[in-house]
Amino acid sequence: MNAFTYKRATSVDDALISIGAPPDSKFIGGGTNLIDLMKMGVEHPANLIDVSRLPLTNIEPHGDGTRIEGMVRNSAVVNHPLILERYPVLAMAILAGASPQIRNMATVAGNLLQRTRCFYFYDPSYRECNKRNPESGCAAVAGFNRIHAILGTSEHCIASHPSDMAVALAALEAMVQVKSVRGERSISMADFYRLPGNTPQVETTLQHGELITSIDLPAPFGKGSHYLKVRDRNSYAFALVSVAAVVELDESKRIRKARIALGGVAARPWRVPEAEHIMIGKEPNEATFKQAAYVLVQGAKPHRYNGFKVELARRSVVRALSIASGNSNA
Amino acid sequence: MRPDKESPEVDKDLTRRDFIAASAVVSGIAIGGASASGQSIKEAASTAPCSLTINGSRHELNIEPRTTVLDLLREHLQMPGTKKGCDHGQCGACTVLVNGERIISCLSLAIAQDGAIITTIEGLAQGDELHSMQAAFLEFDGFQCGFCTPGQICSAVGMLKEVSNGMPSTVSSLPRTGAIELTDSEISERMAGNICRCGAYPNIVAAIRAVYQSGAA
Secondary structure (H helix, E strand, O other): OOOOEEEEOOOHHHHHHHHOOOOOEEEEOOOOOHHHHHHHOOOOOOEEEEOOOOOOOOEEEEOOEEEEEOOOEHHHHHOOHHHHHHOHHHHHHHHOOOOHHHHHHOEHHHHHOOOOOOHHHHOOOOOOEOOOOOOOOEOOOOOOOOOOOOOOOEOOEOOOOOOOHHHHHHHOOOEEEEEEOOEEEEEEHHHHEOOOOOOOOOOEOOOOOOEEEEEEEOOOOOOEEEEEEEOOOOOOOOOOEEEEEEEEEOOOOOEEEEEEEEEOOOOOOEOOHHHHHOOOOOOOOHHHHHHHHHHHHOOOOOOOOOOHHHHHHHHHHHHHHHHHOOOOOO | OOOOOOOOOOOOOOOHHHHHHHHHHHHOOOOOOOOOOOOOOOOOOOOEEEEEEEOOEEEEEEEOOOOEHHHHHHHHOOOOOOOOOOOOOOOOOOEEEEOOEEEEHHHOEHHHHOOOEEEOHHHOOEOOEOOHHHHHHHHOOOOOOOOOHHHHHHHHHHHHHHHHOOOOOOOOOOOOOOOOOOOHHHHHHHOOOOOOOOOOHHHHHHHHHHHHHHOOO
16 A cells, blocks of 8 residues: 555545645545555555544435435444435445445445446556556456446446445435535436546546535435345345336326336446336336336447346346335236 | 665564564554565655554554554554454454444554544453353354454454344345344344355354343343
């Protein structure tokens, strides 16, 4: 690990001033991903500003929704009555990720900013990685790409985003509140992550010096929701495919509103409004869900070792929607 | 260490731990970032004060920011009970309790824990009386080689506290109604962050189940 200066921010304003101009300064929260990446030599910030003790640790009603402040630990989210009652899909997603020890350390802001688990990104002995080393190429395209993305990729990068929490937040249409010395702004989950394109090293729409102060959830909808995670072992593994599904039925038991987000298949939680729209007014049955699943995964571009993800994603969508709408036999 | 050389070299008859300890004494700094080969640190290592209460003893330290809690315990405070398995947050062998919560010490900067109360495997027993979890691991043979055991035991102690605080898991369906029933599959899921490559899992689960049922933890 490289040497670095360390400063514990005493207030949000102190953090925003301390991050300063140099691009090699970083905020650190729980450190569960950043310290690992520093050990690997993937990240080498010269200055760390510790924001983990900032007074941003509340979960509270916010308008008709709920605000989760940025430094709330992942384990605190899943054991909070407001989340368990109003957004169980978020608790399910977080509980499906990492280990209990890591959930005790990791902040929600840091969870959003996890880096990909692409083997080639994580191992600097591979020179080729456009994320780590812009314009060096992508070792994953012709490499062992079983865990990689099938949607929204480019020839420059096929990495997938590892967060489970982000997938649920995308389905819940959360807003990310950020603050810098220039002011505050609000970014929707739909706009928070960038697809790789020609610049896979730029992963989010956050600007340098912006701190995530909270994640704001709109009013809950729908009684039915589910987070389905498919992985190589039943616990403590990253998703091959995951699905966050939320379904609201009307009085005649037809679908009034549905939200679906896919994880493990793209550089961001994958949502397609058309896939959700076509379910409106239909019966919550396998035919409806299959149709939505096909639209959601349309345009998938598998690579040599991850072709299985296309059908796996479709079937996972059907199952998650079935469970969310109370029909777990599908 | 020879002061006339620019970069420190290790005398052949010194162990790595002796070398690190001696260097820390001579230079007055912690050298958590030095590699095992004794490679010199390129950048001048600055240290910062850090106060930690470890197993009931207060430590006023000056540490380099990149020192993890794990390296601080093992390399600087001569408390090798906490084990370094993968050093990347994947195995749980380094699990300790910080302010009563289980964390992995390999991905935690010691300086970021300034002011914390840390309990390691060395601090669980009361004098000669083992902690109930330690006694149960012995009684149920909850280990084979024993390398993961300190992490397993610290993790299990933290886990039972989480259960008593109502922490859900993926095994219990959400939203849950009523108290958690700590079934064997609940124990397995909640201990998933601790890998045992000997595969002593059935006995680890039995030991934890026994402590839970006795209400002793």
